[in-house]
Amino acid sequence: MSDIETGQFSIDDLENVQITIGKIVGAIEKKAQEEGVEIGPTPKPGISGLRDWDYKLLSRYQPVYTPVCDQCCYCTFGKCDLSGNKEGACGINMEAHQARETLLRVITGAAAHAGHGRHILHHLIDLYGHDKPIDVGPSNLLAPNTQAVTGIRPETLGDLEEVMDYVEEQLTQLLATIHAGQEGAAIDFESKILHGGMLDHVGMEVSDLAQVSCLGMPKSDPEAPLVEIGMGCIDSSKPVLVVIGHNVAGVTNIMDYIHEHDLEDKMELAGLCCTAIDMTRYQTDQGQLPRAKVIGTLAKELKMIRSGVPDVIVVDEQCVRADVLDEAKKLSIPVITTNEKIMYGLPNRSEDKPEDIIEDLSTFKEPGALILDFDVLGEVAPELTLKMSKIRDEIGIKALPTDEELQELSEKCVQCGACELDxxxxxxxxxxxxxxxxxxxxxxxxxxxxxxxxxxxxxACPKDIPVLNMIEKASQKLIREEKGFMRSGRGQISDPEIREEGVNLVLGTTPGIIAMVGCSNYPDGTKDLYSVADEMLKRNYIVVMSGCSAMDLGMYKNEDGETLYEKYPSKFLAGNLINVGSCVSNSHITGTAIKVAAIFAQRNVSGNYEEIADYITNRIGAVGVAWGAYSQKAASIASGCNRLGIPVVVGPHGSKYRRALIGKPYKEEDWKVYDARNGSEMPIPASPEFLLTTAESIEELLPMLAKNCIRPSDNSMGRMIKLTHYMELSQKYLGHMPEDWYKFVRTETDLPLAKREELLKMLEKDHGWEIDWKRKKILSGPTMKADVSAQPTNVKRLCKGEC
Amino acid sequence: MVDTTKNTQIYATWGRKTAKPVNPKVAGKMISKAKRPLMVVGSEILKDDKLVEKTVAIAKKGVPVAATGHSITALVEKDIGAKYINVHSLGHYLGDKNWSGLDGKGPYDTIIFIGHKKYYLNQVLAGIKNFTDLKTIAIERHYMQNATLSFGNLKPEVHLEALDEIIENL
Known part of the structure; x- marks a missing residue:
């Protein structure tokens, strides 16, 4: 009997009958067997599949709850006052409720990415077919997150459908646990949070694999082009079409229309938020120039609209302000919605002729339209932009106050302080x-x-003063100068790059990866990102950017007029600056860590999540920074990093996520692992000290980053490098030597060479360590040994003799 | 005498239990009476030299200092024994009865806050309020609704006056 395969079949004798075989039970295992791939213990884990691993993480990194609201108002029993960790009417206490609230946010974020993934996958399968190969660059491990989690090794777009089926099913199961009257243990909500985060990275990966494969985006390309960025780079004398959102599917039709009709020089096409990044990736994999400009992040949306510069706005999904239509209407800017996630109450014109839609919008019969047919969209958006530009010029749109009005508005202020409080x-x-x-x-x-x-x-203003417009008007000169460059998203890190750099990361001689991700809710402006990245790049860390952070980084220039993207090379090597791409490209950051375990360390990856996470936790010095994290997606991205043992620091606004995961360095019993060579216990440094926490300022953040890149696997050279950066950054930004520096010292060769004698004296004097001064060796004092052949693991079953 | 109890406007309702507005004299006396006080100083003090001055003056009256963010840069050479710690971690450790404190002398009973971002500190305080029995006193410019006791929303100059009054009462 021959094997059945997936696909569509006709039977000769039966007319008009077509049989479609979608999934075959046991297909993953069978295919893996055929390819000689060993499937790990947890392919497609359910909610409890990795619970033991989560418990290990959570016993070291305890949840810290900081409620935004002391009440629960989920059901009609309430409102229930949970203050003081009281129980509500359903029996849930404050801790469990806070964990549940966090879970809700995490799966909301994961659903946003997964929804995006499913949408673009459908769209691309429609265009290119199920058998379109996944092509993301010179790699064999094409989908590290997907493979580690599901065991599936996708090769075609069609293979990704099964991956999405799994993600969606699990997200539904997680959402079901939010319902009142079920889970009562905070720690199990915590495990579910980590599960949701893990799923998020799979959903993101599917989105980016699909679009990179089909849309001509850079494929692991370190030379991805530089792209103009900033409000100042928009030529407002031309008709301006602005796209806002995250899902580039429909926008590519607009770009094709502009290209095919030679409109590129006749109008400006620019984007806000991650659609902007993906627009600049579209059709650039053969060295072509980007066909769009980037305006900036969510924080620029209202400013851009209120400038009155856009002639038409197109929105798709995710981080798009809910008031785009209302704001645009005031300035006679038609809005086109293109995705079912945002429809703004607009009539569905998907079936209508482009010329009819253009006529209705340009005569203000309707303030906008929902267009779900991308061919229609592709024609309407640019043609409407050209038309609206003239119309709006003729009307004479007045967007911002005049200089005289600025002064009059200032006089209206009664100094009540309501604006400042809000x-x-x-x-x-x-x-x-x-x-x-x-x-x-x-x-x-x-x-x-x-x-x-x-x-x-x-x-908030009781006098109806348009404060934001005043800020924008007064800052016109600054805005005109807001021009920079961002490197377009390069996609994932390729297997050869991992082979080259993996060893340095694991031994610590490349001091770490600093992944700067997330949104634009910064505590003190956008320049902080530049300062952090520049400092860490000078110190030879690999700095990886994505999403809104990748954009804001390109806004600043050094004294030579260069952005950091121009100043630093962009390979996956120490001291390089990489932009992986848009929000969904964040999966390539966790994917990189998985690849190090799989390619450099030869760990089996398929369905073997726990072992891979354990490897990353103990060996890869990577820290995520989401300095302006605001969204649910940022919460889910961080949670996905956390399940792999990658710590994340968020800015002070991140405290409003209401839950952190912080360890206690003073509790020695929490900082022990097994040595897989013999199963014995070994002490490890208290780093990372946390899986998710906040920092108050970048001055506090910088030494935190260096310290939390320290890992048990560092060799002496690696530890020396990391310790040097930790001490230097503490002295530079906090003005003092960190109190715990000595706790990371295992041997004299861990000490920075230039300061070794001075530090040995301190160890002797302040900490009572015994030093052999003739040989300049530490005789006693350290709690840990330097042993590069040790195999640190948190998982007992991975120890020799345990399996 | 400065009245620091008037404006307790908050941005949103976060629960039924909110900070009792407090005057500097009472706050000063409560700090004096505490057996194991800890003053947690945030980076916002760096925006005003006078604030640093007042903070150091309070510390010199014998109140141990935890310096969060990068406030340590202004406190490190002031001979007040300030120790750096991350405020989120501190909030976590304060709830652990086995934590021996920054100086190894055991748990604290009264925590005083100055120099923090309003929204950030309120979150840290939400954790302390809901999961510990600690008394917290916010002597900030803004009303910190999740503290046990807090000044109301104050103008900068009134805040400085209020701090002087606390110092007098220590």
Whole structure:
């Protein structure tokens, strides 16, 4: 009997009958067997599949709950006051409720990415077919997250459907646990959070694999092109089409239309948020120039709309302001929605003729349209932009206040302070208003970069002063100068790159990977990102960017007029700066860590998540930074990193995620692992100290990053390098030697060479260590041995003789 | 005498238990009476030299200092024994009765906060309020609703006056 394969079949004798075989039970295992791939113990794990691993992590890194609200209002029993960890009417206590709230956010984020993934996968399968090969560059391990989690080694777009089926099913199961009256243990909600985070990285990976394979995006390309970025790079004398969102599917039709009709020089096409990044990746894998510009992040959305510059706005999904249509309407800007996630109450014109839609929108019969047919969209958006540009010029749109009006508005302010209290960063708006009365608007300019353009000040003002517009008007000169370069997203790190750099990462001679991801809710402006990245790059860390952070980094230049993307090379090597791409490209960061375990260390990857995570936890010095994290997606991305043992630091606003995972370095029993060579226990340094925490300022963040790249597997050279950076950064930014530096010293060769004698003296004097001064050797004191052949593991079954 | 109890406007309702507004004199006396006080100083003090001055003056009255963020840069050479710690970690350790404190002398009973971002500290305080029995006193410019006791929302100059009054009462 021959094997049945998936696909479509016709039977000769039966007319008009077609049989479709979608999935075959046991197919993953069979295929793996044929290819000689060993499947690990947890292919497609259910909610409890990796619970033991989660418990191990959570026993060292305990959840720290900081509720945003003390009440629960989920069901009609409530509202229930849970303050003081009281139980509500359903029996849930504050801890478990906070964990549940976090879970809800994490799976919301994961669903956003997975929904995106499913949408673009459908779209691309429609265009290219199920058998379109996955092509993401010179790699054999094409889908590290997918393979580690599901055991599936996808080769075609069609293979990705089964992956999405799994993600969606698990997300539904997780969502079901949110319902009132079920789970009561915070720790099991915590395990579910980590499960949701893991799923998120699979969903993201599917999205990016599919689009990189089909849309001509750079394929692991270190030379991905530089792209213009900033509000100042938009030529407002031309018709301007602005796209906002995350899903580039429909936008590619717009780009094709513009290209095919030679409109590229006749209009500006620019994007906000991650669609912008993916627009600049589209059709650039053969060295072509990007066909779009990047305006910036979510924080620029309201500012861009209120500038009145866009002639048409197209939105797709995810981080798009809910008031785009209302804001655009005020300035006669038609809005086109293109995805079922955002429809703004607009009529569905998907079946209508482009010329009819253009006529209705350009005569303001409707403020916008829902267009789900991308061919229609492709024609309507650019043609409408060309038409609206003339119409809006003729009308004479007045967007921002005049200089005279700025002064008058300042006078209207009664200094009540409502705006400052409502401002997420409590910015000094009243001071700017006081100066504005005397025609000094420099204090508004100061606010420009600090302001995240949420518009809450406008809503709070009892005098209806348009505060945000005042900031924008006063900052026109700055805005005109907002021009930079971002390296377009290069996609995943290729297998050969991992082979080259993996050993340095595991031994610590490349001091670590700093992954700067996430959104634009910064505590003190966007320049902080530049400062952090530049400092770590100078110190030879690999800095990996993605999403909104990747954009904001390109906004600043050094004294030579260079952005960091121009200053630093972009290979996966120490001291290089990489942009993997948009939000869904974050999966390549965890994918890189998985690849190090799989390729450099030859660990089996398929369905072997726990072992891979254990390897990463103990050996790969990587820290994520989401300095401006605001979204549910950022929460799920961080949770996916956490399940792999990758710590993440968020900015102070991240405290509003209401839960962190922080270890206790003073509890020695928490900092022990097994040596897989013989199953004996071995002490390890308290690093990473946390899996998820906040930092107050970048000055605090920088030494934290260096310290939390330290791993048990560092060789002496690696530990010396990491310790040097930790001590130097503490001295530079905190003005003191860190108190715990000696706890990371195992032998004198771990000490920085230039300061070895001085540090040995300190060890003797301050910590009572015994030193042989003739040989300059440590005789006693350290709690850990330096043993490069030790095999640190948290998983007993991985020890010799345990299996 | 400065009245620091008037404006307790909050951004959102976060629960039924909110900080009792407190005047500097009472706050000062409570700090004095605490057996194991700890003053947690955030990086916002660096924005105003006078704030640093007042903070150091309070510390010199014998209140141990935890310096969070990068506030340590202004406190390190002031002979007050300030120790750096991350505020989120500190919030976690404070709830652990087995933590021996920054100086190894055992758990604290009264935690005083100054120099923090409003939204950030309120989150840290939410954890302490809900999961510990510690008394927390916010002597900040903004009303910290999740503290046990807090100043109301104050103008900068009034805040400095209030701190002087606390110092007088220590």
């Amino acid at each position: 401002c997420p960063d409590n910015l000094p708006i009243m001071e700017a208003m006081r100066a504005g009365v005397d025609n000094d608007f420099s204090k508004f300019e100061y606010l420009h970069d600090k302001c995240i353009a949420c518009g809450r000040c406008d809503q």
